[in-house]
Every structure is written in structure tokens, then in C-alpha cells.
Amino acid sequence: MMTAKPSARTLVHTPAEMMADYVSWAEAGKRGEGIPFGVPAVDQKMIPMRPGQLITVLGRPGMGKTSLLAFLARQEAKRIAARSAIDKECVVYTTWEQSAEELTAFFLASKEHSISDVAWGRVDLDIIRKQAVKGIMVPIWIIGHGISRAGKDAPRMTADVVLSAIESMEADFGIKPTLLLFDYLQLIPSPKATERVQQVSEATIRIKELALRAGVPAVAGVQAARDVDDREEKLPEARDAQWASSIEQTSDKMFSLWRPCQSQDIGTTVKVESGKQYAVTDTLFFLRMLKQRGDAGRFTWALHFDPAYLHLAELETRVMGRGDF
Numbered sequence: 001m002m003t004a005k006p007s008a009r010t011l012v013h014t015p016a017e018m019m020a021d022y023v024s025w026a027e028a029g030k031r032g033e034g035i036p037f038g039v040p041a042v043d044q045k046m047i048p049m050r051p052g053q054l055i056t057v058l059g060r061p062g063m064g065k066t067s068l069l070a071f072l073a074r075q076e077a078k079r080i081a082a083r084s085a086i087d088k089e090c091v092v093y094t095t096w097e098q099s100a101e102e103l104t105a106f107f108l109a110s111k112e113h114s115i116s117d118v119a120w121g122r123v124d125l126d127i128i129r130k131q132a133v134k135g136i137m138v139p140i141w142i143i144g145h146g147i148s149r150a151g152k153d154a155p156r157m158t159a160d161v162v163l164s165a166i167e168s169m170e171a172d173f174g175i176k177p178t179l180l181l182f183d184y185l186q187l188i189p190s191p192k193a194t195e196r197v198q199q200v201s202e203a204t205i206r207i208k209e210l211a212l213r214a215g216v217p218a219v220a221g222v223q224a225a226r227d228v229d230d231r232e233e234k235l236p237e238a239r240d241a242q243w244a245s246s247i248e249q250t251s252d253k254m255f256s257l258w259r260p261c262q263s264q265d266i267g268t269t270v271k272v273e274s275g276k277q278y279a280v281t282d283t284l285f286f287l288r289m290l291k292q293r294g295d296a297g298r299f300t301w302a303l304h305f306d307p308a309y310l311h312l313a314e315l316e317t318r319v320m321g322r323g324d325f
Contacts, residue, residue, distance in 0.1 A: 035179055035217055038075035041314050045299045046253070047292060049179075049217035053252040054208040056185070058222045058236045060229065063259050064285065065221035067307035069093070069181045070106040072219060073140050074310055076179045077107075080139045090139040090169075092177040094162055096187035100146035106310065108135050114308035141169065141177075158189050159206035166214060177216050182207060184221030186243060200244035208250050222247055224256070233272055234258045235300070238290045254291035259305070260284050272300055285312070 013021070028034070034048025049055055059065045073091045080089045095103060105118045108131050113123045143165050145154065155161045170176050182188070188203035204220075211218035224236035236256040241247040248254065260270045260280045269277045270284075278284055285305030291297045305312045 035076055035079075038072065039301070039303065039312055039314060041301055041303075042287065042289075046289065047295055049219070049253070051215045051217060052212040053217045053293075054204075054211055054250055055217060055219045055253040056222045056241070056247055056251040056255070057219065058224050058238070058241055058254065058256040058290070059258065060224050060226075060234065060236070062262050063257055064305060064307055065223075065257065066098070066183050067106070067305070067310060068257060068312070069183050069219060069221055070103070071310045071312050073179070073181055074107055074138075077138055077140050080178065081137070086137060086139040088175055089178050090141045090175050091179045091181065092141050092143060092166060092169075093181045093183070094157075095142065095144040095183045096157060097183060098144070100142045100144050101148070103142055103144070104135070107138060107140050108132075109309050111309065116308055141175075156189055156191075158191060159203060159210060163210050163213065166210075177214060180211060180214060180216055180218040182218065182220040184223060185247065186223050197243050200242075201246040204244060204246045204250045229263070233270070234260075234263055235272070235286055235288045248291070251291060252293045253289070253297070256288045256290055258286045260286070272302070274300065276302075278302055 029050075034050045036043045036048050037046055057065055057068055070093070073093050076091045080086055080091070093103060102119075105115050109115050109118075110131070112127070117123050118128070143162055144157070166177060166180070185203055185207065186200050188199075188207070190199040190202040190206070192202060207218055207220055223242045224240040225242045228234050228236045228240055235258045238248040238254055239245075240256075260278075261282045261284065264270055264280045266280055266282060268280050270280055271277045272286060283304050283306050285303045286300060287303055288300045289297050302315055303312060304315050
């Protein structure tokens with residue numbers, strides 16, 4: 001059965017259509033609609049993530065990009081569950097780096113055991129099975145390769161293939177995403193580009209287009225260049241986005257992150273641009289907003305982040321429960 005060719009008319013906005021859509025868009029902002037970050041101190045400064053926006057998270061390897069994206073996924077999944085919409089809404093997490101099984105361990109981490117406990121085989125299988133039954137009600141869908149499907153024919157995961165996969169979810173299951181997450185941007189293959197800079201530029205533009213077509217925010221992890229390692233303060237700047245300046249140009253919001261325990265000794269002190277010093281612990285985490293389209297965009301937060309349990313909180317509230325599903 002042939003499908004109808006998309007009409008270019010959908011790209012044309014008459015003045016009357018624009019004004020009606022503009023009012024609807026402003027009304028949504030007035031109602032506070034959009035996806036928050038999930039940490040009160042950050043949400044006081046960040047305009048909620050809105051449909052069609054591209055939000056990039058910049059960091060060096062091992063600094064927590066994947067864990068932060070997984071945290072955002074789980075926070076939005078909780079909001080979907082709270083409004084009793086798991087049968088029609090979901091979070092989509094797309095990965096080129098990890099298996100679906102490994103990511104599932106991230107999403108199901110709890111106060112009883114960490115992600116590494118599962119990886120080491122330290123958790124009783126009865127607990128794992130009970131957790132898996134409970135996890136069926138967690139509205140996070142993964143697009144990527146799974147160990148259980150190794151050897152089966154699968155298409156190369158270009159941006160177009162990912163979009164087709166997302167569209168198939170609505171057609172096959174009647175479910176639509178509210179948030180798209182991509183781990184990470186520089187790994188997205190582009191069959192049309194030959195050089196690395198072209199590939200990353202093309203991937204950035206395609207993910208932004210995907211967010212607009214799906215009508216939801218998209219968050220993408222971005223690898224920072226090695227130059228960051230030689231600085232005293234290792235929070236990347238926008239110019240450190242590896243391979244492409246288009247990342248900075250296309251992003252509606254841009255964040256960078258740093259886990260000092262990955263680069264400094266525990267117990268030493270580090271200083272951020274405000275001049276304030278912090279003692280390095282295994283959970284000290286810095287998050288900086290580098291850009292926010294439409295408003296002031298540079299803020300730095302010192303947070304408590306435990307990636308093993310996907311627990312992120314303000315330093316003064318670090319004793320709060322880990323908030324597992």
C-alpha cells in the first residue's frame with residue numbers, strides 16, 4: 001500500500017494561521033506547560049523545555065552525560081505516570097553507545113541496589129524479575145540495539161531511521177513521545193556527509209528538525225574537546241563542542257557539566273568562576289547553563305549527583321530519598 005507524499009503546504013503559515021498558533025503557543029507558556037529540569041534551583045532559572053527545542057548537554061567522557069540524560073528521562077516518565085498517561089505518552093531514549101539492556105538498568109536503579117550492583121551480578125534474580133514486572137509500567141521507550149537481538153538484521157541508525165522508528169510507535173502502539181533524548185550527538189551517522197564536521201553538523205540539524213516534526217523537546221549529549229582537560233575549571237564552554245560550531249548555533253538551550261571526582265582527588269578543593277570553592281566528593285557535580293534562547297542564559301549550580309542511583313539534588317537537599325519508581 002502506497003502512502004501519500006507529504007504536502008509542502010504544511011510548511012506554509014498564513015498570517016491568520018500564524019496568529020492563531022502564536023496565541024496557542026503563548027497560552028501554553030502562561031499555563032506553565034513544558035518540561036522542567038527536575039531540580040528546583042535549576043527550574044527557577046530555566047524556561048521549561050518546549051516543543052521543537054533542541055537542548056544540548058556538553059561534557060567530557062565519564063562526566064555524566066548519559067546519567068544526566070537518564071535522570072531527565074526518568075523524571076519525565078514519573079510525570080507521565082502521575083497524570084495517568086502511560087498508555088498514550090512516553091519518553092524516547094535513543095542510544096548509539098549502549099545496549100537496551102544496559103540502559104534499562106539505569107532506568108530501574110533504586111535505593112536497594114545501584115546500576116553497578118546489577119552489572120556485577122550482585123542482585124538476586126528474584127529481585128530483578130520483580131523489578132522487571134514493575135518496570136513494564138515505566139513509560140520509557142528505547143531506540144537502539146539490544147543484546148537479545150544480536151545477529152538480527154537491523155537498519156543503520158541514521159536520524160531518518162530514528163524518525164521512522166518514532167513514527168512507527170504511534171502507528172503500531174498508539175503512543176506519542178513527550179521528550180526525545182539522544183546519547184550522544186557525535187555518534188549519529190550521516191550517510192550524506194563525508195567529513196566528520198559535516199556529519200556532526202548534519203546530525204545536529206536533523207535532530208532539531210526531528211524535534212520540530214515530532215512537536216516535542218529533544219535533548220542530546222555532546223562530547224567536549226580535549227582542551228577542557230587542561231583547564232583548572234573543567235566546565236566546557238559552547239566553543240568546546242567537538243567537531244561542529246553548528247551545535248551552538250542550533251541549540252535553543254545549552255548546558256555543560258563536570259564531576260570533579262573524575263579529574264581531581266577526593267578532599268581537594270575546586271573553584272568555579274564565581275570564586276566560590278568546593279570540597280571534592282564523589283557526588284559533587286557542577287551544571288552550567290551556557291545558553292537559553294530568549295532569556296539570560298549563564299548560571300552555574302553546584303549539585304549533589306549520584307549516577308549509580310540517578311539521584312540529582314541541590315547540595316542542601318542531598319539527603320532526600322532517591323526517588324525510585
